[in-house]
Amino acid sequence: MTSEEYGHAYQRGYSMTVRFLASRGLSYDAAQETAQAAWAKGWERLAQLRDPNMVLTWMNSIALNIHRSLMRREPFLQTLPELSTSPKVNLAAIDVGRMLKFCKHKDRVVLQRHYLEGYKVQEIAQQQGWTETAVRIRLLRARRTACKRMSRRAA
Secondary structure (H helix, E strand, O other), X not given: OOHHHXXXXXXXXXXXXXXXXXXXXXXXXXXXXXXHHHHHHHXXXXXXXXOHHHHHHHHHHHHHHHHHHHHHHOOOOOOOOOOOOOOOOOHHHHHHHHHHOOOOHHHHXXXXXXXXXXXXXXXXXXXXXXXHHHHHHHHXXXXXXXXXXXXXXXX
């Protein structure tokens, strides 16, 4: 194939190569760049073309291989951008509030002070006149009781 014949093939086939790549999911701009690179690579390796009638198929194969090699180089995972604002609603507090509805009154007081109001175990123990171990045990029992009641209600 002569350079003049290749130039005519380029004029006829470039837009078809772009459409071929776009049909494979590339954006129009990326398809144009990849098609341009494929036709340039085809020009460099024109001696390898066996059948001049198959130039468009050959170019589309080169273009697809270029696209695949670029996809292999790109990272599969991308970091998500940080959100500029924090959520205005405390979802954990809403969930704890719902769970507290399933608790007994004495358990609700301990759970509410610890999880919603943010008191530490030592502070709750001082306020109630209990030991820290007693507060931990009451928190454990209250959590278990709430879980059992919620699972019964869900079933």
